[in-house]
Amino acid sequence: MNQRANDPIILKIHNDDNVAIVANDGGLPSGTVIKPGLVLQDGVPQGHKFTLVPVAQGEAVVRYGVAIGYATENLTTGCWVKDSLMSMPSPPELERLPSGGRCRGIPAPLSGYTFEGYRNxxxxxxxxxxxxxxxxxxxxxxxxxxxxxxxxxxxxxxxxxxxxxxxxxxxxxxxxxxxxxxxxxxxxxxxxxxxxxxxxxxxxxxxxxxxxxxxxxxxxxxxxxxxxxxxxxxxxxxxxxxxxxxxxxxxxxxxxxxxxxxxxxVTCPASDLVVGVQCGGSDAFSGITANPAVGYVSDLIVRSGGTVMFSEVTEVRDGIAQLLARAATPEVAQALRHEMAWYDTYLQRGGVDRSANTTPGNKKGGLNNIVEKAMGSIVKSGVSDIVGVVSPGEKVTVRGLNYTATPASDFICGTLQMAAGMNIHVFTTGRGTPYGLAAVPVVKVATRSDLARRWHDLMDVNAGTIATGEKTVEEVGWEMFHFLLDVASGRRKTWAEHWKIHNALALFNPAPVT
Amino acid sequence: MNQRANDPIILKIHNDDNVAIVANDGGLPSGTVIKPGLVLQDGVPQGHKFTLVPVAQGEAVVRYGVAIGYATENLTTGCWVKDSLMSMPSPPELERLPSGGRCRGIPAPLSGYTFEGYRNxxxxxxxxxxxxxxxxxxxxxxxxxxxxxxxxxxxxxxxxxxxxxxxxxxxxxxxxxxxxxxxxxxxxxxxxxxxxxxxxxxxxxxxxxxxxxxxxxxxxxxxxxxxxxxxxxxxxxxxxxxxxxxxxxxxxxxxxxxxxxxxxxVTCPASDLVVGVQCGGSDAFSGITANPAVGYVSDLIVRSGGTVMFSEVTEVRDGIAQLLARAATPEVAQALRHEMAWYDTYLQRGGVDRSANTTPGNKKGGLNNIVEKAMGSIVKSGVSDIVGVVSPGEKVTVRGLNYTATPASDFICGTLQMAAGMNIHVFTTGRGTPYGLAAVPVVKVATRSDLARRWHDLMDVNAGTIATGEKTVEEVGWEMFHFLLDVASGRRKTWAEHWKIHNALALFNPAPVT
Ligand SMILES: [Ca+2]
Ligand SMILES: [Ca+2]
Ligand SMILES: [Ca+2]
Ligand SMILES: [Ca+2]
Ligand SMILES: [Ca+2]
The missing domain is CATH 3.40.50 (Rossmann fold)
Structure with a gap:
């Protein structure tokens, strides 16, 4: 679907959602007619949400098909759902959720994809x-x-x-x-x-x-x-x-x-890829463009017999029900519960909870709270079963989709994924960050075309075309998959490698200093 | 006093001490006659302690005039006081100790010393x-x-x-x-x-x-x-x-x-110096040679109207009684208690106490526990009254001797002293470290001549001559004072500046990451 520049571009993710987001560069002004009977009551910035139907005080604001919060007053149709108009749900109880082990069918294997690597x-x-x-x-x-x-x-x-x-x-x-x-x-x-x-x-x-x-x-x-x-x-x-x-x-x-x-x-099958995925500087597009495309790539790699790790405890904590449902075995489910509970305790000991995650940039980008951020973050893991769970600093030992428990901090997550054994890193960003690692290539994926345009020599992949309808998630996913094989082979360099820029390693040390 | 190479060199610090340390390079063998009636029963490594008199099981092992531990069995005269032969005392209760405010007389002011600095x-x-x-x-x-x-x-x-x-x-x-x-x-x-x-x-x-x-x-x-x-x-x-x-x-x-x-x-009085002192890689000589010489310099700077800061909470915790006695006012005493109590709680929350400070190198160098290490560490502060106490990350606001509360970690301490406003850093080391800072000159003081000899182009000052009797604490102190004025003036560079080597800044963050 191609749109004229001034046409409203609005994105609704799940059938049950009672909000949608504005995709237009610069947002949309008050009075914009989205469709007959749906008129914006406020100016809505790019990436921010508005109500598709009236939402009464106390009623759930639904995005990704889940309650990301509750209306703090009565909202009419077309309202900008600002931070102050939504309260946050409690985190899901870990023990009451259904445990894993549901067989959801093996996805179609993928063969014939290779890269040139150094075999150890x-x-x-x-x-x-x-x-x-x-x-x-x-x-x-x-x-x-x-x-x-x-x-x-x-x-x-x-x-x-x-x-x-x-x-x-x-x-x-x-x-x-x-x-x-x-x-x-x-x-x-x-x-x-x-x-x-x-x-x-x-x-x-x-x-x-x-x-x-x-x-x-x-x-x-x-x-x-x-x-x-x-x-x-x-x-x-x-x-x-x-x-x-x-x-x-x-x-x-x-x-x-x-x-x-x-x-x-030497020529190696794609099953030798060990891909760490994370996001940083997220916005409301992260969960619609870049992260779903990365999720599609994750599935391609898992289908090829390769390894994918996703992480960031505070960004999956509110979506733990989804992860437990995808656990390949009861042991995996139990390990997921254990990592969540460990981090709950760690944060509690420091006097905070998972809501300490969100940043001013997240909110400016339209992500009101950690629940909404989490729903968009988990999408990076695709739809494969979770076959392994790894504690911070440990190595991944099974091929397939692994949950490697790490803080969401970009540097700590990257460091821990390096320790877990990743040989290529995929990083999605909405606000933009020049993130890089010295020893593992980092492929940066922009959630918005505007960012990809401005940071043309820092962003490796533009997933913003998904929001405008220029490309599908699958198209961007396949492009990214081929790009990963090229980068893994040394045929192409990431922009961070080109400029030789990288960030410091940052260790996760929950213990005191003396 | 000059000694022949093979003569035993033994160092007793305080009249009440029932142990002394061996200063000879390579230590002294079993059977060495220290003096009539005092024969070593064991080989004693350099920097390690031996008993001067019999010490019964449960009796205090006394060094620096204080109980650094209790004998775990009956020790005869001339015994090597190994780690396993000594248990550690509990930390002093903060509330029961006499509070400060004792006027101990203003030390003789010192004038006429200047350096060339950049006035802000x-x-x-x-x-x-x-x-x-x-x-x-x-x-x-x-x-x-x-x-x-x-x-x-x-x-x-x-x-x-x-x-x-x-x-x-x-x-x-x-x-x-x-x-x-x-x-x-x-x-x-x-x-x-x-x-x-x-x-x-x-x-x-x-x-x-x-x-x-x-x-x-x-x-x-x-x-x-x-x-x-x-x-x-x-x-x-x-x-x-x-x-x-x-x-x-x-x-x-x-x-x-x-x-x-x-x-x-421009020419500035020595009162514009803001000197941060700390130690790292300490051995049993630290408290006898380098730290007392730095203590003498600290007093010279305070007498000149300048500012000295000492730090490292876990290394003063066991000597808090001495610090409280030197507090210039009841407010200073109360602030000292507060910083100790805060750190006690911080460590406790992490499941440890101040004994987590000591390193394998400390023990190898003859420092059996944190009490002994603390007594030797505090000496760096000289004998002046403590006029100010500064919490981690805050700036010093009063001239004179300040206690700036920091972890003992060399990098965190240096970073916090930079934040507190130091314009020159003095660092003593026994085991040896190439420590440096990018933005503040670091004068490194060796506790032993052997280290100063081997690391001739990394150590700026050799205080090891104090152990052999070649120089007095006062002589090394005055030399160091003049060296500091030269370095502060840019007339001389430290070795770390010469080689352009420095360590990372390291922040003290007691709060969780997300
Ligand atoms: Ca993230
Ligand atoms: Ca991140
Ligand atoms: Ca120290
Ligand atoms: Ca130190
Ligand atoms: Ca330096």
Whole structure:
């Protein structure tokens, strides 16, 4: 359907919805006739909701077929449903919901799709060939950064088959209550990040010496599957002066680069993709354009035998009933309940609840509360059964759709998905963010054409065409699937890779610092 | 006193002590005759304690004149007091201790010492002239790093009176429970860092647009004393493409650099120094050599009318009785109690207590527990009265000795002392750490000559000569004082500045992430 520029474009998602959103750039003015008998009583900004029928005080405001809130006064038809006109429902009780295990039929398998990747000895496949310099503690960061800059300028040009060298820096490792409840999360996160498929099983670990997180605690020698393991401890007596530390790191880096440089891409089935999906800077279009398209891609990857992980506890908490219904086994359902309950307690201990998630940008973009945001966020997971649940910092072990429990924070979620083993990241955004990771390609999907136009060299995929009717969810989904295979193969770079921009890793540490 | 290489060097600190430590490199073997009637029953490693007299089971092990623990079995004279032979006392009850306000006599004022600094319009004085690029949220970090590298290479050479350009990056700003109890700490920390004297009152703030920590919440317009305030919001419609964002930042950076470049150093009294002291990678020598020398410097600065801040709650908690006795007023005493109690609760909520502080390196270095570590840590504050207490992230407002409550984590403590307004940092270390800050010079003091020798181009001051009797605490203290004045004046650089190595800023966020 093509529309004239001034025609109202309104989007209703579910048959039961009593609201719709305005898709037009700049919104629609008061008095706009949507159809006979449906006239806007207020100006409605782009992405915001208006009533399709009268909604009485106390009655549910329904979007995605669920109650996203309750009217705080009587609303006539065509009202802008502002934040102040809607109260928020309580979170669903975890125990009363029907448990999983319903067989919903295996989706049609998909075959014949491949990408060119770096196969590792543990069976995982890298989409990039990167030397990681891991660290036990922030103390060593200054030395590591200095070494990194010399490796980049002096060594990397000698090893053309190595894509990059990246430091795994963080503020954990010392000055923390390392045996407190929850401290296992940041420790296993750092351990599993080293095992990310894009690092080829080569471990180069820099330690200070006196830190709480000792190298053998981070990476128990022999207990983890690596191709080769080398460590530099700055406090070792062998280091006389700063440059001795740097030379030691460079020496070991050279060995690792030799090994990595011998690797070549080989043709791998799409089932070797491990895709982490998340959203950030969401707006009301996220749940209509980009996230459904990503959901379609998720299903394509699962149908290909690949792995997809979705996350962000506070953004699925209000949709837990849907997730439980999709749990492949009762164990998966129970694990989902456990992760929700754990996070409820974590937030409660800090004096807040899941409603602390929403941002000024979300509200400006038309998402009134966390329930509405959650409904649009979950769509990224497609419709496949959930076959695995992974706690923060742990690795995914089963192929198919996994729920990897993480905070919604873009940086913490990305870091935890890296630890879970993702080799490509899909990130949807409505307000716009230049998000990137140093070691895993991040494909950014815009929810609106206006954003894709303005940020033409930061957004990789435009899903805004779905809102205007130019393309279907399926069309954008297939395009994105092919784009992912190209990026995974190194045939194409993401914009974040092109500009070499990336964000910091951010650990999830629910334990105190000391 | 000069000793022959093989002569035992043993250090007893307080008259009441029933233990002393071995200072010899490599420790002393079993059978060593310390003096007639005092023979080592065990080999004792360097920095570790042995009994000077028999200590019966349940009796106090006394060091610094206080009970650092209780013997878990009968110890004969000359026993190595290993970790397993000593249990830890409970923390002092905060309410029962005598409150402050005792007038202990004003120490002799010191005058005539000056340094060359950059005087700011708010009266503070910078020791460096740095352009800070502040950020509301981690989302913008990739763009800011790209801009930073262009500013460094293209602009900075044109402004020879500007020392550097530094990004204030952090993982706060979104994906956090921004209204939770305790969330005011990271927010005011970021606000006050921007006001650090080394940034000359010039604010260049980069925001994404949709983040929780909005620019006006971080820096309420007009409510903070700045010379000039400029902001770039990446999501603003004016930015068409990545390079438009970069050009916008460069344009505003150029204006700031013009202003900063017109500044010149002027002669300032030592009373304009604001010195943050902390320790990291401590050993048993910390409390005997480096920390007492820093304590002497602290007193020199306070006597000069300057400001000293000491911190690290878990490392003073067991010495709170001493601090309360030194509180200049009952209000200061009450504020000290409040900060201790707040941290007790914070740790307890996380399932730990102040004993979570000590590290493997501390124990290896001879510090058996947090009580012993605390006694050696507090010495850094000298003997002056405590005139002010500052909560995490707040600014120091009174000259003299201040207790700025922070975690002991080197990076969090340094970040909070920057927010509190320090213009020079003194850092003591026994095990050795290459710690540095990008925007404030860090003078590193070694507790042992062996470390100073091996890390000759990382340690700025060697206090190890105190243990061997080559120099007195006063001699090292005066040398350090003059070194600080030289570094503050830009006449000398610290080793960390020489190598351009620094650590990340790390915010203290006791609230949950979402
Ligand atoms: Ca999200
Ligand atoms: Ca997110
Ligand atoms: Ca310390
Ligand atoms: Ca410290
Ligand atoms: Ca420095």
């Amino acid at each position: 000895t543990d069976g995982s496949v890298g989409t990039r060939n990167i030397l990681a310099i891991s660290t036990t503690v922030q103390c060593v960061a200054g030395v590591v950064e200095h070494a990194l800059s010399r490796i980049r300028s002096e060594l990397l040009p000698l090893y053309p088959h190595v894509d990059d060298v990246v430091a795994i820096e963080h503020t954990y490792g010392c000055g923390v209550a390392i045996d407190a409840p929850g401290a296992d999360i940041p420790i296993r996160t750092l351990r599993n990040i080293v095992l990310n498929p894009n690092f080829g099983g080569e471990v180069l670990l820099i330690s200070l010496g006196c830190e709480k997180l000792q190298p053998d605690r981070l990476l128990p020698a022999g207990a983890i599957p690596v191709a080769s393991d080398s460590r530099v401890v700055l406090q070792d007596d062998c280091h006389i002066g700063f440059e001795a530390m740097i030379e030691h790191i460079l020496l070991l880096a050279r060995e690792k680069l030799e090994r990595l440089n011998r690797r070549r891409r | 319009t708010d009266g503070s004085v910078g020791t460096r002239n740095i352009l800070a690029i502040s950020t509301t949220v981690q989302c913008v970090a990739g763009v800011v790093e790209h801009a930073l590298s262009r500013i460094r290479s293209e602009l900075l050479p044109l402004y020879p009176h500007v020392d550097d350009v530094v990004a204030i990056e952090h993982t706060y700003g979104c994906g956090v429970a921004i209204d939770a109890p305790g969330a005011d700490i990271p927010i005011r920390t970021l606000r006050n860092i921007v006001l650090n004297p080394n940034f000359g009152g010039e604010v260049l703030l980069i925001s994404l647009g949709c983040e929780k920590l909005q620019p006006d919440r971080l820096l309420p317009a007009g409510a903070i004393p700045v010379a000039s305030d400029s902001r770039v919001v990446l999501q603003d419609d004016c930015h068409i493409g990545f390079e438009a964002m970069i050009e916008h930042i460069l344009l505003l950076a150029r204006e700031k650099l013009e202003r900063l470049n017109r500044r010149r150093r």
